[in-house]
Structures are given as structure tokens and as C-alpha cells.
Amino acid sequence: MEDGKKKGEIYSHTDATKVNLTDEEWKKVLPTDVYHIAREKGTEWAFTGKYWNSSESGTYYCAACGNPLFVSDAKFESSCGWPSFFQPLTKTSVIYSPDNSHGMHRTEVLCGRCKSHLGHVFDDGPPPTGLRYCINSVILDFEKAKEADEHYQQDNKSSDQELE
Ligand SMILES: [Zn+2]
Numbered sequence: 089m090e091d092g093k094k095k096g097e098i099y100s101h102t103d104a105t106k107v108n109l110t111d112e113e114w115k116k117v118l119p120t121d122v123y124h125i126a127r128e129k130g131t132e133w134a135f136t137g138k139y140w141n142s143s144e145s146g147t148y149y150c151a152a153c154g155n156p157l158f159v160s161d162a163k164f165e166s167s168c169g170w171p172s173f174f175q176p177l178t179k180t181s182v183i184y185s186p187d188n189s190h191g192m193h194r195t196e197v198l199c200g201r202c203k204s205h206l207g208h209v210f211d212d213g214p215p216p217t218g219l220r221y222c223i224n225s226v227i228l229d230f231e232k233a234k235e236a237d238e239h240y241q242q243d244n245k246s247s248d249q250e251l252e
Contacts, residue, residue, distance in 0.1 A: 098202070099154040101231075107153050107202035118152055125226045126152045126204035129196070134169025137225025142171070145233040152227065153202035157181050160233070164214055171228065173221040174213045182206065182221075197221055 098107045098117070109117075114127050124130040134140075139148070148158040148171070158173045158181070166172035176182045180200045187196040187208065197206045206223050213220030 099152075101149060101154045101156060104155075104201065109202070114152070121226050122151050125224045126199075126202075129205040130224075131207075132170070132224045132226050137170060139171040139225040139228055139230060140166075140169055142230070144230070146231050147177070147233075148173075148223075149229040149231065150199040150202060150204060150206070150227065151229045152204040153199060154229070155181065155199050155201035157199065157206070157228070158221070158223070166220065166222075168220075168222055170207065170222045171225055172213070173223065174215075174217045174219055176221065184209070197223065199227075 098109070111127055115123055118126060121132075125132065143160070143163070143165075145160040147156055147160070148163075149156050156177050158171075158175075158177055162173045162175045162177075164172055164174060183198050183200050183203070185196045185198060187194045194208045194210075197209050198204060199206060204227060206221075206227050208222050210220045210222060211218060
């Protein structure tokens with residue numbers, strides 16, 4: 089996580105409570121670049137983001153609210169210059185909205201928890217879904233699998249006994 093990147097009180101990897109803040113409230117908790125993508129439906133320049141070319145394994149979270157959105161297993165190499173996934177983590181991780189701006193008919197992808205703009209989904213992706221979720225790096229927080237695995241093991245210590 090970048091130094092000085094402030095997280096609002098609503099930021100959580102586990103709290104699924106819907107977040108409904110006004111633009112003024114978002115402005116107070118989000119860095120300018122994140123606010124621009126999340127609330128003003130901005131788009132980062134292709135090939136400039138942190139994650140378009142990353143193949144590390146782990147989980148991608150919404151940078152605005154912490155909602156888990158995608159896992160690296162669903163990420164694929166795309167020449168478009170943005171992180172591309174063939175499916176979200178769960179069906180409720182993201183929501184969709186028709187976007188007819190800029191003279192195009194596209195489907196906007198938003199965070200299922202806080203409705204921040206993430207990017208768009210296209211139907212030219214690889215199997216098994218044939219979909220390409222084209223997402224801005226700025227609105228993603230990445231956590232490496234190694235750390236996630238440690239959390240997983242800690243979480244499972246208590247349940248081991250039940251299995252025996
Ligand atoms: Zn979110």
C-alpha cells in the first residue's frame with residue numbers, strides 16, 4: 089500500500105455492508121486519482137497502471153472500499169493495457185450498468201459494495217466465460233497470495249480440531 093494513501097472508515101476486506109457515500113464524503117477519503125476513476129468514471133492511460141502487466145498471484149480489492157473483486161487466477165494477458173480478468177470473484181462482487189457515452193454501447197462495471205466505477209466488460213475474452221473485464225489499476229488494491237495464505241492458515245487453526 090502506498091504511503092499516505094488514506095483509507096476511510098468504510099474500508100474493509102470482510103465487511104459486505106453496502107457503502108453509500110456522497111461525492112463530498114468520498115472526496116475526503118479517496119486520493120485524487122482514485123476519486124477521479126471511482127466517482128467521475130475516469131480512465132487511466134493504457135499501459136500506465138500498476139497491474140496491467142502483473143502476473144503475481146493474489147487477490148484484487150476495490151481501492152475505495154476494500155471489497156474483494158477479482159483473483160489472479162482469473163487474470164489473463166491482454167494487449168489492451170489494463171488489468172484484464174475473465175470473471176469476478178463472485179457474482180455479487182461487481183454490478184453492471186449500460187454505458188452509452190462516447191458514442192459507444194458498452195457495459196460499465198462497478199464495485200458491488202460501494203458502486204465505484206471500475207472499468208468495462210467486453211465479450212471478446214478467453215474461455216471459460218468469453219468475457220474481458222477491463223479494469224483500471226488505480227481502483228484496485230492488490231494483496232499477494234502469500235499473505236492471504238497466512239491469513240487462511242490462521243483462520244483455519246480453530247476449525248482443524250472440528251475435523252478430527
Ligand atoms: Zn468498492
